Amino acid sequence: MEVKANGPNDESGRIPDGPTKGRIPDGPTNPMVTPLLTDLYQFTMAYAYWKAGKHQERAVFDLYFRKNPFGGEYTVFAGLEECIRFIANFKFTEDEISFIRETLPGSCEDGFCDYLRGLDCSEVELYAVPEGSVVFPKVPLLRIEGPIAVVQLLETPLLNLVNYASLVATNAARHRFVAGKTKMLLEFGLRRAQGPDGGIGASKYCYIGGFDATSNVAAGRFFGIPLRGTHSHAFVSSYMSLDEIVEKSLQSSDGSSSCEDFVSLVQTWLDKIKWSNSLRGVFVETNQSELAAFTSYALAFPNNFLALVDTYDVIRSGIPNFCAVALALSDLGYKAVGIRLDSGDLAYLSCEARKFFCAIEKEFGVPGFGKTSITASNDLNEETLDALNKQGHEVDAFGIGTYLVTCFTQAALGCVFKLVEINNQPRIKLSEDVSKVSIPCKKGCFRLYGKEGYPLVDIMTGENEPSPKVGERILCRHPFNESKRAYVVPQKVEELLKCYWPGISGKAREDLPPLKEIRERCIKQLSKCVLII
Numbered sequence: 001m002e003v004k005a006n007g008p009n010d011e012s013g014r015i016p017d018g019p020t021k022g023r024i025p026d027g028p029t030n031p032m033v034t035p036l037l038t039d040l041y042q043f044t045m046a047y048a049y050w051k052a053g054k055h056q057e058r059a060v061f062d063l064y065f066r067k068n069p070f071g072g073e074y075t076v077f078a079g080l081e082e083c084i085r086f087i088a089n090f091k092f093t094e095d096e097i098s099f100i101r102e103t104l105p106g107s108c109e110d111g112f113c114d115y116l117r118g119l120d121c122s123e124v125e126l127y128a129v130p131e132g133s134v135v136f137p138k139v140p141l142l143r144i145e146g147p148i149a150v151v152q153l154l155e156t157p158l159l160n161l162v163n164y165a166s167l168v169a170t171n172a173a174r175h176r177f178v179a180g181k182t183k184m185l186l187e188f189g190l191r192r193a194q195g196p197d198g199g200i201g202a203s204k205y206c207y208i209g210g211f212d213a214t215s216n217v218a219a220g221r222f223f224g225i226p227l228r229g230t231h232s233h234a235f236v237s238s239y240m241s242l243d244e245i246v247e248k249s250l251q252s253s254d255g256s257s258s259c260e261d262f263v264s265l266v267q268t269w270l271d272k273i274k275w276s277n278s279l280r281g282v283f284v285e286t287n288q289s290e291l292a293a294f295t296s297y298a299l300a301f302p303n304n305f306l307a308l309v310d311t312y313d314v315i316r317s318g319i320p321n322f323c324a325v326a327l328a329l330s331d332l333g334y335k336a337v338g339i340r341l342d343s344g345d346l347a348y349l350s351c352e353a354r355k356f357f358c359a360i361e362k363e364f365g366v367p368g369f370g371k372t373s374i375t376a377s378n379d380l381n382e383e384t385l386d387a388l389n390k391q392g393h394e395v396d397a398f399g400i401g402t403y404l405v406t407c408f409t410q411a412a413l414g415c416v417f418k419l420v421e422i423n424n425q426p427r428i429k430l431s432e433d434v435s436k437v438s439i440p441c442k443k444g445c446f447r448l449y450g451k452e453g454y455p456l457v458d459i460m461t462g463e464n465e466p467s468p469k470v471g472e473r474i475l476c477r478h479p480f481n482e483s484k485r486a487y488v489v490p491q492k493v494e495e496l497l498k499c500y501w502p503g504i505s506g507k508a509r510e511d512l513p514p515l516k517e518i519r520e521r522c523i524k525q526l527s528k529c530v531l532i533i
């Protein structure tokens with residue numbers, strides 16, 4: 001079979017949405033993902049297998065995790081597309097083979113280099129749970145079967161591609177759960193992420209986990225994730241006074257007229273607000289450099305005016321200044337987007353901002369002004385979101401960075417890759433810690449659904465055991481806890497492991513869906529699971 005070298009199929013170099021049926025998937029998104037992105041011991045074992053003439057023995061490995069992260073009850077599986085891109089394009093370059101020859105401790109026979117030269121994943125079969133699925137401990141996310149030496153080489157990269165992806169997608173899903181369905185969630189983590197791949201991966205997998213958009217421009221381009229952003233404190237503090245604004249004219253939104261001095265219009269509005277019945281006394285003099293920054297930003301983006309209002313004083317300066325600019329825009333037919341709060345008591349300030357907006361709507365008869373959007377950011381995480389909910393707040397969108405992308409509360413998911421069968425013989429890894437004992441045999445994995453269409457339980461069966469059947473009672477036993485067992489009569493049985501890489505077996509291959517579909521799967525599954533947790 002023909003296997004393509006790393007790199008996208010698309011000649012423009014763009015990463016397309018997802019490979020179509022029958023086509024060799026493009027190479028990994030990150031060009032550092034090569035056959036050398038593995039641990040040295042995979043190569044020493046591969047060499048020893050080869051030397052012993054054992055390398056072609058057919059092995060089955062399961063990739064799974066042992067415990068849900070963040071002390072939670074579920075995990076979102078992510079990273080599959082990158083795994084398939086990797087194995088579909090698995091091929092050593094001459095340079096890589098030379099490096100391995102020099103690197104292996106002691107001697108490395110030429111025959112092994114010839115073996116590596118001819119190696120690809122055509123004899124490998126990879127079955128997986130669809131990406132974006134809600135998954136549970138011990139049930140394989142991937143089942144990889146093939147000649148033991150090559151599958152051994154895949155262990156580390158597959159774990160690398162699945163572990164963080166699933167962890168951060170789960171973290172995103174948890175933030176979504178606390179924030180609620182109606183809030184806009186923005187991933188702002190690139191500056192705090194663990195390097196470029198951590199940043200790109202976080203943006204992609206937080207989107208799968210239910211975030212709406214990212215500030216990461218590269219991720220927007222690679223994956224088509226919606227891009228959103230505001231501006232920073234630097235933009236505000238870079239201005240000194242309104243005199244700095246030289247080009248003051250602004251056309252109305254329908255192009256029918258032009259305001260020659262938008263700055264004066266803003267000042268007039270600020271005065272009107274200051275002396276209005278309902279807002280008189282709320283503020284005295286606002287910060288004029290902040291007003292200059294807002295005015296200037298509005299002149300640049302009259303259709304997308306969003307202001308960061310906490311550089312000096314949110315209530316006495318930021319909000320009145322924002323409203324003056326927004327009302328001036330409104331005179332010209334534009335609708336301001338909203339504000340961002342990045343410090344202080346976000347619950348209190350968001351409520352005060354909402355009151356101010358509602359007062360403006362009433363006072364000046366601007367329909368919809370009370371609903372002006374409020375974005376909050378600054379070290380947000382599950383706990384702070386929960387605290388804000390409990391206090392009551394008026395935030396419409398949350399921008400979340402550090403805690404989300406670094407998975408601050410749990411460093412790794414802890415997926416493992418275990419040999420469960422070789423030459424059709426089961427294999428087990430024993431441990432004093434019973435939760436670490438591997439579950440032997442090549443398995444079938446099924447999700448059983450109840451009457452209302454809700455998932456009840458995931459069950460693993462030996463490959464040669466009969467599969468669960470709709471309407472037939474089946475005993476489901478916990479693998480390590482004898483007392484946990486239940487009879488289930490499934491109303492629907494879903495086979496969890498699907499063939500994503502058939503090698504040369506001739507089996508049908510599942511399509512890799514576009515990112516949006518993966519995200520929809522995740523959101524749909526979580527809406528069913530979280531109800532019953």
Ligand SMILES: Nc1ncnc2c1ncn2[C@@H]1O[C@H](COP(=O)(O)OP(=O)(O)OP(=O)(O)O)[C@@H](O)[C@H]1O
Pocket residue numbers: 342343344345346347348377378379380381384387388391
């Ligand atoms: N009402 C609230 N309830 C619970 N946590 C909140 C609330 N408002 C803000 N927070 C959180 O409290 C923390 C405040 O942090 P910190 O004191 O470092 O920031 P700040 O002083 O407001 O802003 P900065 O230092 O960035 O100017 C942040 O994690 C923020 O998300």
Ligand SMILES: O=P(O)(O)OC[C@H]1O[C@H](OP(=O)(O)OP(=O)(O)O)[C@H](O)[C@@H]1O
Pocket residue numbers: 188189191192342377378379380399400401402403
């Ligand atoms: O707080 P996070 O969840 O990581 O979200 C991203 C943060 O990045 C930006 O500012 P930055 O933190 O760089 O500067 P600041 O702390 O002065 O706001 C932004 O204003 C957020 O505060």
Ligand SMILES: O=C(O)c1cccnc1
Pocket residue numbers: 188189215228229230231232340377399401
């Ligand atoms: O656009 C923003 O407001 C933004 C982007 C990244 C980090 N903090 C904020």
Ligand SMILES: [Mg+2]
Pocket residue numbers: 378379
């Ligand atoms: Mg910050």
